[in-house]
Every structure is written in C-alpha cells, then in structure tokens.
Amino acid sequence: MASLLLTGIRVLDLSSGITGPYCAKMLADYGADVIKLERPQSEISSISVDPIEEKALFLHLNREKKSITLNLENHAGRELFLKLVDQSDIIIENYPPGAMDTLGLGYEFLHKRRPNLVLLSVTPFGQSGPYKNYNFTELTIFAMGGAMHREGLPGKEPLRYGGDIGMYFAGTVASAILMASVYKSLLSNNGEWIDLSIFEALAGHPHQIGLRAPYIYSGATDDRTMPRSPTGRQDEPYAVGTFRCKDGFVSFLPLGTRMWPGLARMIGKPELITDERFMTGADRRMHFDFLEGILQEWFNDHTRTEVFKAGQAEGLPCAPIQTHAEAFLDPQFLARNYFVSIEHPEEGLLSYTGLPFQVSDIEVSPPKPSPTHGQHNKEIYMDDLNMTHEQFAQLCEDGVI
Numbered sequence: 001m002a003s004l005l006l007t008g009i010r011v012l013d014l015s016s017g018i019t020g021p022y023c024a025k026m027l028a029d030y031g032a033d034v035i036k037l038e039r040p041q042s043e044i045s046s047i048s049v050d051p052i053e054e055k056a057l058f059l060h061l062n063r064e065k066k067s068i069t070l071n072l073e074n075h076a077g078r079e080l081f082l083k084l085v086d087q088s089d090i091i092i093e094n095y096p097p098g099a100m101d102t103l104g105l106g107y108e109f110l111h112k113r114r115p116n117l118v119l120l121s122v123t124p125f126g127q128s129g130p131y132k133n134y135n136f137t138e139l140t141i142f143a144m145g146g147a148m149h150r151e152g153l154p155g156k157e158p159l160r161y162g163g164d165i166g167m168y169f170a171g172t173v174a175s176a177i178l179m180a181s182v183y184k185s186l187l188s189n190n191g192e193w194i195d196l197s198i199f200e201a202l203a204g205h206p207h208q209i210g211l212r213a214p215y216i217y218s219g220a221t222d223d224r225t226m227p228r229s230p231t232g233r234q235d236e237p238y239a240v241g242t243f244r245c246k247d248g249f250v251s252f253l254p255l256g257t258r259m260w261p262g263l264a265r266m267i268g269k270p271e272l273i274t275d276e277r278f279m280t281g282a283d284r285r286m287h288f289d290f291l292e293g294i295l296q297e298w299f300n301d302h303t304r305t306e307v308f309k310a311g312q313a314e315g316l317p318c319a320p321i322q323t324h325a326e327a328f329l330d331p332q333f334l335a336r337n338y339f340v341s342i343e344h345p346e347e348g349l350l351s352y353t354g355l356p357f358q359v360s361d362i363e364v365s366p367p368k369p370s371p372t373h374g375q376h377n378k379e380i381y382m383d384d385l386n387m388t389h390e391q392f393a394q395l396c397e398d399g400v401i
Contacts (some may be wrong), residue, residue: 022171028064067371126197166202293325
C-alpha cells in the first residue's frame with residue numbers, strides 16, 4: 001500500500017544496488033509515480049540467472065514502482081528519455097561520476113531543458129575528492145569512516161554492523177533531501193543537483209556521531225572494551241543483554257541507577273532495594289554475579305510474555321525475542337494492519353512490511369507488487385508519450401526498448 005502524500009510527483013529511477021532503489025521505494029511508498037528504467041531484454045545476457053537473494057531484494061526494493069525498458073546508449077533511447085524528463089520532477093541515478101555527462105545527459109543539459117528538475121546522483125564517495133572514482137562495499141565504507149575500529153572484542157579483529165545499514169541509511173537520507181529540494185523547486189521553479197556520498201551518509205549516522213563524541217570532546221581513543229563491563233559505558237552492566245527464559249529468550253536493558261528499584265520489584269524482591277550490599281551502583285557492580293543469578297532464576301520461571309509485561313509495568317526496556325513467524329502475528333502489528341500480503345504475478349502471494357506511519361485525511365492505495373521486466377512499457381510509451389503501435393514495435397525490434 002502507498003500513502004498518497006506525493007501524488008502528482010513523477011520519479012525516474014535509473015539506479016541499481018540498494019541506496020538509489022531504496023530511496024525511490026520510499027518515494028513510491030509516499031505515493032509518487034516511480035518509473036524504474038531497466039535494460040532491454042536484448043541487452044541482458046541470456047545465461048545470467050538471478051540468485052534467489054537478488055530476486056528477493058528486487059521484489060522488496062521495487063514494490064509500488066512501474067518498469068520500462070530503455071537503452072540510454074542509443075540515440076533514439078536518449079530522445080525517449082528526454083521526453084520522459086519533460087514529464088518528471090525527480091531523477092535518481094547512481095552511475096560513476098561523469099557518466100551522465102558522457103551520455104549527454106548531465107545536469108547542466110537537463111536543467112536547461114527542465115529547469116525545475118531535481119537530479120539525485122548517488123555514488124560511494126561523491127562527485128569530487130580523491131576517492132570519487134573508487135568502488136566500494138558496505139565493509140569498505142564502514143571501515144574507512146572510523147566506525148569499525150571500535151566494534152568487536154578487544155584483541156580480536158574489528159567487526160562491522162550486520163546487513164547493509166550504510167546503504168539503506170543513505171537511501172533514507174536521500175529521500176529526505178529530495179523532498180526538501182522538490183519543495184524548494186515548487187516554490188522557485190528552479191531545481192538542483194544533489195551529490196550524495198554513501199561514505200559521508202554513514203559517517204553521519206546518529207550512532208556514529210555518538211560514538212565519536214569522546215574523541216571530539218576529550219581526545220579519548222575510544223578503544224574496544226568487553227561487553228557489559230563498567231568501562232564499556234555501562235555504570236550498572238548487570239541484567240543487560242539477552243537472557244534465556246521459560247520459553248525462549250528475552251532482550252533486557254535496564255540501564256542506570258534509576259532503574260534498579262524497578263528491577264528489584266519486577267523479580268518480586270523489593271527488599272533488595274534497601275539491602276546494604278546493593279545501595280549504590282558500585283555495590284551492585286561488586287555483586288554482579290549474585291544479582292544476575294537471582295535474575296536468571298526469575299527468568300527461568302517466566303515466559304517471554306510474562307517477562308515483557310512485568311518489565312513494562314516497571315518501566316524497564318525489555319522485550320521477547322520473536323521469530324519471523326511470531327512477529328507477523330504480533331498483536332501490535334495486527335492492530336495497526338502493518339504487514340500486507342501482495343500477489344505477485346510470478347512469485348505468488350508474498351508478505352511485505354507496510355507503512356510505519358498513519359496520516360490523517362490522506363488516502364492509502366491498495367498495495368502493488370514489484371513490476372515484471374518492462375511491464376509498463378506500453379502504458380508509458382504509448383499512453384504517456386503518445387507512441388503508435390508501429391513506432392512501439394519498431395523500437396522493440398531495434399533494441400531501444
């Protein structure tokens with residue numbers, strides 16, 4: 001489903017990978033008309049087979065979009081592209097720096113043709129600087145940006161975050177700046193070129209800013225520490241982390257002195273609050289093993305749901321660790337109709353995450369699956385660009401679309 005907040009905004013998505021497509025997906029989720037440009041079938045190797053994980057990623061990143069095929073290296077293809085530009089508000093691309101100029105489709109040229117156009121160029125390191133032509137992976141940008149050196153155990157190899165957090169976060173940042181730029185374009189009728197660096201986006205992630213603070217303010221080296229140690233930013237490191245309970249595992253994070261009384265009440269031992277052995281944070285750290293032993297005994301007799309409710313009743317941040325199947329049936333998700341089921345013409349019925357917000361007085365459209373390759377060629381070329389059947393057939397035969 002898509003919220004129709006951006007109805008009337010057309011986006012041309014020329015990007016691949018994660019950051020650009022994810023940014024375009026977010027705009028589609030807000031109701032923008034997003035057209036994904038793909039290579040014509042004749043340009044795709046007949047022996048290439050998409051691994052299942054790549055297919056799943058495509059289905060996730062391109063929901064709510066339309067798909068057309070177009071060869072931008074062909075003169076006729078570029079002419080068609082410019083006709084699409086005339087009807088569009090945003091272009092998202094992630095070609096190497098200078099590649100759009102080489103195609104004759106650089107920002108200066110496009111801006112003269114469509115003054116209010118907003119062009120987003122996503123690259124690993126930006127359009128300038130000594131690394132501008134370098135390639136990347138999630139690992140390289142995480143390592144180079146200063147974040148990786150302090151992740152992992154002391155004396156072991158540094159680690160990075162799991163998944164592709166940097167690329168998804170950069171896509172989120174891109175969608176935000178695009179909306180600001182489109183708003184400015186609507187007011188001034190003058191678009192702009194957004195040069196987005198994934199490297200810089202990850203370096204500016206709120207978590208990285210927080211971890212960088214000790215160095216910025218005191219010059220501290222911020223070396224790696226053992227988890228849940230008093231020197232690892234935990235004044236009271238007991239009861240922090242993952243614990244086994246009666247029917248699985250729970251995540252628990254009652255940090256700080258103010259949460260100690262609630263923890264004691266939660267496990268049914270309020271007398272510990274006034275016990276001289278546990279009066280201060282230092283006292284409780286000294287009796288770390290004893291306190292965790294008491295807590296674990298309580299966990300052993302309670303289910304994840306019981307722990308969750310008891311902890312929340314005392315204002316303690318804790319939660320059951322659920323499987324994917326359990327998360328789909330979580331009563332909070334069900335109450336807000338978060339997950340949606342979408343029938344894909346080739347892959348069947350699939351479950352997707354929905355919209356993490358609800359906006360009053362804004363309609364929501366029925367959910368649409370990711371498109372099949374070139375699914376919307378006739379709609380865009382014949383309906384929007386007024387192409388005849390004969391012209392359409394000829395362009396298909398020539399490998400332009």
